[in-house]
Amino acid sequence: MIIVLDRRSTELRASVDGGELEPVGDLAAFVARFERDRPRWVWDDTSWWYPQLLAARVRVDRCFDLRLCHSILRLSELTAGSQLATAPIGPWDRPALEPRPRDDALFELDDADAEPLPDPVAEFQAQRAAVAASSEPGRIDRLLAVESAGALIAAEMQYAGLPWRAREHDEILTRILGPRPRAGERPARLAAVLERVRAAIDVPDLNPDSPVELLKHLRNAGLAVASTSQWELADIEHPVIEPLLEYKKLARLLSANGWTWLETWVADGRFRPDYVPGGVVTGRWATSGGGALQLPKQIRGAVVADPGWSLVVADAAQLEPRILAALAGDRAMMTAGAAGDLYAGIVASGTVETRDQAKVGMLGAMYGGTTGESGRILPRLARAYPRAIGLVEEAARAGERGEKVTTRLGRSSPPPSEAWREAQADASGESATEAATKRARSQARSWGRFTRNFVVQGSAAEWALCWMASIRARLRELADGAWFTDSAHLVFFLHDEIVVHCPAGQAESVAAAVRESAEEAGRLLFGSWPERFPVTVAIVDNYGQAK
Known part of the structure; x- marks a missing residue:
């Protein structure tokens, strides 16, 4: 049974198995009555419909989230020739169709000038037509089903909440940072570490939370740094580095998950x-x-x-290297992971000497780290696992050519921007300058790193x-x-x-x-x-x- 829910008017309506749209009355009661038959609910946006059902203690087993499914079908190479994929940009291509319902105006738009909601019945028919005409309908349909299931799970996890003890959180912060300070002050340990940073470069009033100011004073202290990222700082020897990295770590905890975060996001013993x-x-x-x-x-x-x-x-x-092995059908790499620890298996095969080398090399292959240690290890991995390494290399080359790549179930990468294509065209012209050629080559490699990882990360997702x-x-x-x-x-x-x-x-x-x-x-x-x-x-x- 397929039931399409429609919220385009002040009275919610439903179409059951292709019938005419009829008023549903009380939504929770309507859904609860039909859910006994395990229908597939079709709606525009799970994040709008499902929270109000859960609040009424009504749970559904299956749905199609038209917004999420449209995004997949729009870009997928498996449905590239469909009317849906080739149609002009429309309301279904928006990141979100409408704000979630408010208690005081359940079916009204916050913005009176907002674009009218699109027709879910027509969209569902267009999506079914796109799947039916796909080169591999079973493959793409499975992706739409699990993507929609994920939307249900997300709403249920927010409803349930993650059990959270505010008292334990406060004790953790106090142990790491010191007692909660007054407004405008830093916790005691953070302040103490800051004094060590200031003393190391002799800047008593340094504000380390300003990247521009920090970078200026680090350079004045003789450090040849291009940024204040911890990855760059970690490779430098200077008395300021250790306390500065410690400060950044503590400051990150305070800003991302400190007392303000706790008061904002944890209520009634749950993080939602x-x-x-x-x-x-x-x-x-x-x-x-x-x-x-x-x-x-x-x-x-x-x-x-x-x-x-x-x-x-x-x-x-x-997960990701195992996904890569399966995508490529690389039996040698599967054998390396059969005992449990894939990286240890790569070492046991004699490909590299240490587990760290195996991990660095494999991550480099999947994320495009072709210089440094990963660049030195990659040729050895390519000889041992030619199908796996060949798959990500081909994905990178496709990206450099401006082509799409596609995951196991059919999610395809977005195309590069018009600016990217213009840069490539400028570099191939007769009057192309060296600077234009260099810029285009750099942009092509960057997009290749994106597509290299897309096929693995997307399939892992x-x-x-x-x-x-x-x-x-x-x-x-x-x-x-x-x-x-x-x-x-x-x-x-x-x-x-x-x-x-x-x-x-x-x-x-x-x-x-x-x-x-x-x-x-x-x-x-x-x-x-x-x-x-x-x-x-x-x-x-x-x-x-x-x-």
Whole structure:
């Protein structure tokens, strides 16, 4: 059963299995009544519809998020010839269709001049036509399904929240930074480290939080630096470096996850960030608030399970290089990872001498680090694993030519900008200057680094979506009809890592479900291909214990 929901008027309407749009009355009651038949709900934006259903304690099993699916179909090489992909830019191409509903004006737009909402029935028909005409409809349809499942998971995780102890967070900050200072002052330890920085370069009034001022005084002190990034500073020997790097680390903690963050984002014992599924062009998630995807290890001890509950923390081991091996069908690289630690397996094969070399070289291959240590190791990896290294090299060359690359399930990279193409055209003309040629070559290499990584990172994001969707389904079975937050449920996701909050008695069953879901995710992407995607699972009381 397919039910399309429409919110273009003050009265919500629905089309059931292609029928006429009819008023739904009370939305939660309407959805709850039909959900017993496990329909596929079709709506414009999960982040608008689903939170209000969850607030009414109504959960849905499946949906199609038209906004997310449109973005995929618009760019995918698998649907490039469809009417949807070739149509002029329209309202479905906006990052978001409309603000989320407000309690005081549920169906009104905040902006009276906003563009009218588009027709979800017509859009769904256009998307189905694009999939049907695709060169590989099953492949792209699977991507649309798991992308939409991810949107449901994001809304459910925000609703449930990540268990968070404000008292423990405050104790962590106090231990690392010193007691909370008065407004306008720095914590004691941060202030002490700052005095060491100032003394090392003899600038008593230095403001290290101003990159321009800091860079000027570092140069005055004789340091040949082009920026104040920690990566550049770490390679310099000078008395100011150690305290300066320490200051930057502490200041980052204070600004990103200090007391102000705690008061803003943690309420009623829960952290509820705004997840943005598909917020990165590769398909990775982003956040529009709370910084959940950059949660530092220093404060994870504040993530504490409720009394009588546990946290099941799992992460996929070396996910991206394993995805690369499977994408390329590189059996030698799969064999290296078969024992568990892929990098150790590369060392055991005799390709490199140390695990660090294996890791640096592989990351260089996937992210375009072709100079320095990774550049020296890359030829050895290419000889040992020609199919894997050849795949990312070809993806890089495609990007340098301005072509698209595509992930395992069908997400394609965006084209380079018109400015990029103009620069390439200028460099190929008869009157091209040396400067124009150099600039175009640099831009081409940069875009090649993007496409090199896109195909791997995007496919890894698809694996993670399949993993979470499978976990969600298995946890639903464990709930046995209970409301999902009363049983085991997902509460956190970070690229290749998940956290499930569950009653302690369910923890072992959850751990098994997480492992089984990882195996299923591999099958969904690669069928019976022999590459394994092992996950490390820990059952803990607080998130900090898992690492």
